[in-house]
Amino acid sequence: MARNSWLFILSMVVLLLAGCGTRVIDGQQVDKKDKIIIKFSHVVEENTPKGLAAIRFASLVRERSKGSIEVQVFPNSQLFKDGEEFEALSRGDVQMIAPTTSKVAQLFPQWQIWDLPYLFDDLDSVHQIIDGPLGRTLLEQLRQKSMKGLAMWDNGFKQLTNNDHPITKPSDLQGLCFRIMSQGILEEQFHYFGADTLYLPFNDVYQSLEEGRAQGQENTISNIYTKNFDQVQSYLTLSQHGFMGYAVIVNEEFWNQLPSQARELLETTLAEVTLWERDIAKKLNDEQLSELQKRNKIKIYTLDSQEKRFWKEDFALVYAKFVQENGADFLNDVKQSIDLAGNR
Template sequence: MAGKRWILVIIILALGLSGCHSRVIDGQQVNKEDKIIIKFSHVVDENTPKGLAAIRFAQLISERSGGSIEVQVFPNSQLFKDGEEFEALSRGDVQMIAPATSKLTQLFPQWQVMDLPYFFDDLESVHQTMDGPLGKALLSQLEEKNMRGLAMWDSGFKHLTNNVHPIIKPSDFDGLSFRVMSPGILQAQFNKFGAEAVFLPFNDVYEALSKGKVDGQENTISNIYTQQFDQVQTYLTLSQHGFLGYAVIVNAEFWDQLPSQARELLEKTIVEVTEWERETAERLNEEQLEKIKKLNKISIYALTSQEKSTWKADFSSVYSKFEKEIGLEFLNEVRK
């Protein structure tokens, strides 16, 4: 019955959205006269690394499938808000999402390893983790919830903004409130130094900052720039204290019902787009930081290497919390 339901979804989407003929999936090939519709929902701007990669993925799939597979991209929470996407994917309202890895920690606690402050030294170490046994093990956990992980994308290293005073040392967090996207490690890293962690969907952050509902937030430069957080915040600390990545996910039941030819094309293309997305993320974060500097709307302080080392040492209790929840053995395996 479940398989028939997915076939019906594809037929309805093809008739209602594309005007093409319906078809029955034979598990082997896609006819040019027919079309598979994949709705790809995400919450950030089109001009971010994720937004641009989603568009590129859609374009390449359209070209390479001869139009028989259509990826429809819905950015900026057009369909579903941050946090609503998992249910939408489960219901079949969308077929593909790319949530921040932090969002997955509520379903799979071991994903919190990606949120540990100063756990990664550079992008190379991030990608080694993502593409290695750990990344594959984390993605495999998604199958427990009828999801299939296809890739892991970059947003970049996170930095801090706030409206009260410069944050140069961890004690400067005391008394401030920061938006976070999920509980757990992200909450602990702020609570450790006397700051309040406030959970808000991504599309609500600008309003919360502009109206003073929270004092600050943590994010990558591309998100700070495209969401114009620098226009409603006074101070930016280039802390590089944590990494923000995305997991590209499809509904497993939908995926398994696709013809093998279609799955192969989607898999090969996502691998290519992932490499492009990571290069784009690094470039955009550098370029957009320069644009923020030129706008001169926000005071910027860059932590020195010594200050980052001090911050990492001060965050040691956050690691202890992770060890208690997940296990020291797992953390040591990741460190290897």
């Protein structure tokens, strides 16, 4: 990793470990002998937006609870791969996870709304939808599976990489095999243009690209950079075609057994960290794109606004697939909310 990037990551770690004045739990409210342990499992590197946010959350909780609540963070699939996390949460092997919204969509189809290509023009619109009634409604759905959705984090927009040829238009996808993180809309967006797909856990992607089982993948700059995909991919298209978000989820039974003061502290701290994470996501993606350009191992093509409009038009049938599964009213409500958000 380049020296400048290491300095940037180090500065982020210093910031996230710095305490902020806020309410703490009194020692009488949570007995020290009944220390609360929360195992927080996720699948990405520590120096990613999600990884740094998880560390900051754990640090602030420890400080504000005076050590009576300990969030133990297990990054990079140390405990479970992304396809195993929901079951682990259900069993109580972990208490908190932060899967992509695409993973949640395997349980709740309406969550595929976050996967629709070019639905959002910018991250401000995404955040307003997340923070509004729609975001709260989708998080509430998780209770049907004995989970509680606490927050949504983001990692910006996804880009396309492959090792065969530059991708400048949707038809360039034809004949390639792309790794996808879940079925449904993500699968449809590639199949529609004649590409094959391969479902793989995140930590298996590098090897599949290196071995040629998949020729390409979609991901944010942060994940492309921290996983060194530019070492096994030749072309990067800055398409910004889809949002990548994470749902911060806790086992509902575990949550309900916590003292009310502990729940309040966790929710308040997580809300603060969520806003911090959004800023870090943008900074890291910008910083690490610059590092990819400096490394000069991958050829980068940027879609302009007109090209993006053409891509969105070509993805019309993908939207039709979503409507078939979730209804036109739901999609129209979301689009209306996005329009309102854009006018604020």
